[in-house]
Amino acid sequence: MEYQQKQSRTQLALYTTCLDDMIAEENSVRTIDRFVDGLDLHSLGFGSMASQGRPPYDPADLLKLYIYGYLNRIRSSRQLELECSRNIELMWLLGNLRPDHNTIARFRKDNPKAIKRVFRATVSIAKNHELIGAVLIAGDSTKLRAQNSKKNNFNLKKVARHLEYIDKKLGEHQRELAKADGDGKEEIRQLAKNRELQRERYVRIQKELRADTSTENPQISTSDPDSRHQIVRGTITEVCYTAQTTVDAEHKLLIDYKITNQNDKKAMGGMLRRAKAILGTNAFNALYDKGYHTGSEFKMASDLGIDTLVAVPGIGRASQAPDPAYNAEHFDYDPQRDSYRCPQGHGLTSNGNWYRARNYRFKQYRTKACRHCPVRSLCTSAKQNGKILQRSEFTGFIERNARRVTAQPDIYKKRQALVEHPFGTIKRQWGFDHIITKKGMPAASADFGLIALAYNLKRLMKLGWEAKRNMKQPICALKMLLINLKRLENAFLAQYVHICENPTFLRPNTP
Structure with a gap:
């Protein structure tokens, strides 16, 4: 059987083509080149990398390299360095430049804010070509593992367990030392010395944790200091970062992102404030899951003039009445009289005093009719004071959100399909389920910023952005x-x- 014949590796050949002819006109690498060349990188915040010695690399070339890498699932600076030497598309894109991995890594680490401005440029392009509807947005977060193992993350309880274990081992070493003789003593002394060094380390970490009063449950991550041990889903936990994102419903384009190490409770207000500034309007509905259900955030949304539809969480076990028909939501509130009426028709009034919880103020409402009420055992399990309702300063905003969710169930059902589209692409298709950088939140923000930038560019190319861009021409x-x-x-x-x-x-x- 005859086969296709290969050309000899030692045969001299005269090529009649240039590097540009090897790159197809529809190749995405040309879009990357035109996109970056159309940016004013200096105004976006990319400073010169000039120093003593040889001339620096143009920030435009390094940005093109990173965008190409993230679009092709390559994030490692060493892998990008290797690709510059063997990838014909990168040879064309960079004009045969071959930066080393340190230069590549420093560019990402030093420019988190400028990278976010480049991401904003993709949002501006989408707005200019009417690819963003600004009528319905959805927000959500995802957890991205950090470069910090669980073993290198500590809280006070964990440190106490380590110290207890070390003290127990030191006691054993002391007893063994009393019985040992000769070479055995020296070996035990060395083990005890190592335990003492470990103990000093944990005592030092314990002091740092006790000195941290910024949070209720302080943590220390030794490899990546800004990462935190969080619940990922169910009972599964990871040391990770939280990526907050906002998605426009028109074409599922990202319009905003922010890397944090906190949960969702206090995130919605800031996301909405930024969304209003980016879109230039507040005439949109915003969809969020029940993790964002926080009274102070509803007030902030109301102050911004934005209607939210946030899933209403179930009532906690401690707040449940023996009979669910007598739960607090079945008591009618009269704003004119500032009083409640229970299902039995009794009025619950307040003494007018505000009480302070940790993050909010509230009033208490009660009635003397509870003493002789025939259904008291169904309404409350309290033995002395009867039923007591609490109404916080944010309850009115919470109730209005609940009415919007009830009135527009079809709109809220769109939430998951909107917010999970970027996460599915980024984490499932591209495999970007972790942060590749270390040493702090700015570096993590730069990494996720390039992910979000690549996602938006991919969407824009799929939506025919360049055809729309050149429509007038x-x-x-x-x-x-x-x-x-x-x-x-x-x-x-x-x-x-x-x-x-x-x-x-x-x-x-x-x-």
């Missing part, structure tokens, strides 16, 4: 073409008339 070009064709037609017509009137024009003169 072809129209103008078509008009000029028609004008030129008309001129050519007139010129040919005039020449044709001249030839017809002078037949000898086409043949040589004869004697």
